[in-house]
Amino acid sequence: MPIIKTEALTHVYSKGSPFESVALENINIEIAQGEFVGLIGHTGSGKSTFVQHLNGLLLPTNGRVLMDGADINSSKKLRHEIRFKVxxxxxxxxxxxxxxxVYKDISFGPRNMKLSKQEIDERVREAAGFVGVPESLFEKSPLEISGGQKRRVAIAGVIAMRPDVLILDEPTAGLDPEGCESILNNISDYRRATGATIILVSHSMEDIAKISERLIVFDGGHIVMDDSPMEVFSQADRLRSIGLDVPVVTDIATRLRELSIYVPECCYTVSQLRDAILSLKKGGSSC
Amino acid sequence: MLKDITLGQYFPGNSFIHRLDPRTKLMCTIVYIAALFVAKSYVTYGILLLMLCLSVAVSRIKPSALLKGLKPLALIIVFTAILNLFYIKGGKELVSFWVLSITTEGIKTALFMVFRIMMLITGTFLLTYTTTPMALTDGLEIILNPLKKIHVPVHEFAMMMSIALRFIPTLIEEADKITNAQKARGADFETGKLTERAKALLPLLVPLFVSAFRRADELAIAMESRCYHGGEGRTRMKKLSMKASDFITIFASLVFLTGIIVLVQFGF
Known part of the structure; x- marks a missing residue:
């Protein structure tokens, strides 16, 4: 059974007013336990609206959101509990x-779950460990630490609930490259350690290419592509037509092919392209 | 929940009232309020209500939008009505039990008070609904300009007001975002006892204040880096200009106020 499933999910903002706008239309999707899904789409494509349905923050105008087969909006209690799972x-x-x-802030979620003091302490330390917040920061005010550290503390605050599904909306926006890299690694680590399902919303094709296994592309409230990153990024023209782009590496690979250097089409991360070029040098081919 | 606040909300339009100079509208509103406080009888209130309805019709603002603005004040209106109902004694006594009694005069006063508050609010809402906040503060600044002679910082006040108005929607949006983020961490804003609910607001208010201060800081730097140094010698991009229709409107409103005063003097 898929962990998350949406059936004909539709959301209309300000229904019935002159500002009415359809943000999502007839979204049917299944996400399996443990998947790493990347969501892309340009501003206003509906991806943020979509993820807010998955934990019951927004109610569908039409359709259903199922988690483990149960409609999350069927009762108020379930909708409250689902926030700890997603x-x-x-x-x-x-x-x-x-x-x-910092410590108290990370423990806000677990405290709302009404866990025991000991359990809360355990989860806070664990979550801080996942995102690389050192214990020396625990007694500091969250306002006096650096921007990158604040971001980590905030992510830890969600991870501390040990959600089965972790959704991150642009977790790397506004961070320096090093910060981006390490946060993405933290997310991968979390998944490896817990087997959680990850949904990553991002504008950065590089980030998405690096870690997701499945890509869902939103445009105008619809899902226009749902495939492996390799398949999605091979349709560069289609992506560009909806205001998106392919990773720079994919672009480079395409140019190389135009110059008759036949690297395989499946290159969308730096390491893949590096390996492909190296193997060309050796006379073999990869992928 | 927060989106219901309609303070300073402008409804774009191109009606006669929309096109009036903000100063005209401000003066007419003041005249209207004065007339509301002068009015004492069914006749004068009736005339004022008619005037208000007429203005609303001309502005093409939906009456439902205006009435929605009354909702947050329902408590005050009900409270005023009840207080007047029981406190004003006079005329015939209708009902009485224990120390409370309702008289005809009480009912009349309560009715007038309720209408006065409601008409006061809808009238001023009409002003903010048909005038952009910027035009409004510009108009206010020019009207209050003479006070500069006695060292009242008029420009600073106007600037503060326009910044405050400008940031209301931003703050509401921000509050919505933070509310959602805390809800995602299991915060519960809706259930629990009053004290619990007040406590539950902390996760919303602290980040909201922090971001308001940050925004204020950034705005101050942005203004300074564009050489803002107060109102001295500052020119305007859009100069307000009074047209013939403005003078006629002001004159008409003054005649109207005089009419009401005369009516009241003659005992209507």
């Missing part, structure tokens, strides 16, 4: 920090 990290999550200390 952890959603918003864009710029550092602006939600409010507690006096």
């Amino acid at each position: 952890g959603l990290v918003f864009q710029y999550p550092e602006y939600q920090l409010f507690e006096e200390t």
Whole structure:
């Protein structure tokens, strides 16, 4: 059984007013336990609206959202509980920090779950470990640490709930390349350690290419592509026509092919392209 | 929940009222409020209500939009009505039990008070619904300009007001975002006792204040880097200009106020 399934999910903002706009239309999707899904689409394509349905923050105008086969909006209680199972990290999550200390802020989610003190402590330390927040920061105010650290603390605040599904909306926006890299690694580590399902929303094709196994492309409230990154990125023209792009590496590979250097088409990360070029040098072919 | 606040919300349009100079509209609103406080009888209230309905019709603002603005004040309106109903004594006594009694005069006063508050609010809403916040503060600044002679920082006040108005939608949006983020961490804003609910607001208010201060800081730097240094010698991109229709409207409103005063003097 898929962990998340949507059936004819439709969302209309301000229905019945002159500002009415259809944000999602008839979305049918299944996400399996443990998958790493990348969501892409340009601004206003409906991806943020979509992820807010997955933990019951937005109610579908039409259609259903199922988790483990149960409609998450069937009762108020279930909708509250689902938030602990589906952890959603918003864009710029550092602006939600409010507690006096980093430790207290990370423990906000677990405290809302009404866990025992010991369990909370365990989860906070574990979550901080996943995202690389050192214990020396625990007693500091979240307002006096650096921007990158704030982001980590905010992500830890969601991870501390040990969600089965972790959704991250642009987790690397506004970070330096090193920060991006390490946060993406943290997410991969979390998945490896817990077997959680990850849904990553991003504008950065490089980020998405690097770690996701399946790509869902949104445009105008519809899903226009749902395939492996290799398949999606091989349709560069189609992506460009909906305002997206392919990773720079894919572009380079295409140019190389135009110059009769036959690297395989499946290159969308730096390491793949590097290996492909190296094997060309040796006279073999990869992929 | 927060999206219901309609303070300073402008409804774009091109009606006669939309096109009036903000100063005209401000003065007419003041005259209207004065007339509301002068009015004492069914006749004068009736005339004022008619005037208000007429203005609303001309502005082409949906009456439902105006009435929606009354919703947050329902409590105050009900409270005023009840207070007046029981406190004003006079005329015939209708009902009485224990120390409370309702008289005809009480009912009349309560009715007038309720209408006064409601008409006051809808009238001023009409002003903010048909005038952009920028035009409004510009108009206010020019009207209050003479006060500069006695060292009242008029420009600073106007600037503060336009910035405040400008940031209301931004803050509402921000509050919505933070609310959602905290809900995603299991925060519960809807259930629980009053004290619990007040406590539950902390995760919303702290980040909201922090971001408001950050925004204020950034705005100050942005303004300074564009050489803003107060109102001295500052020119305007859009100069307000009074047209013939503005003078006629102001004159008509003054005649209207005089009419109401005369009616009241003659005991209507």
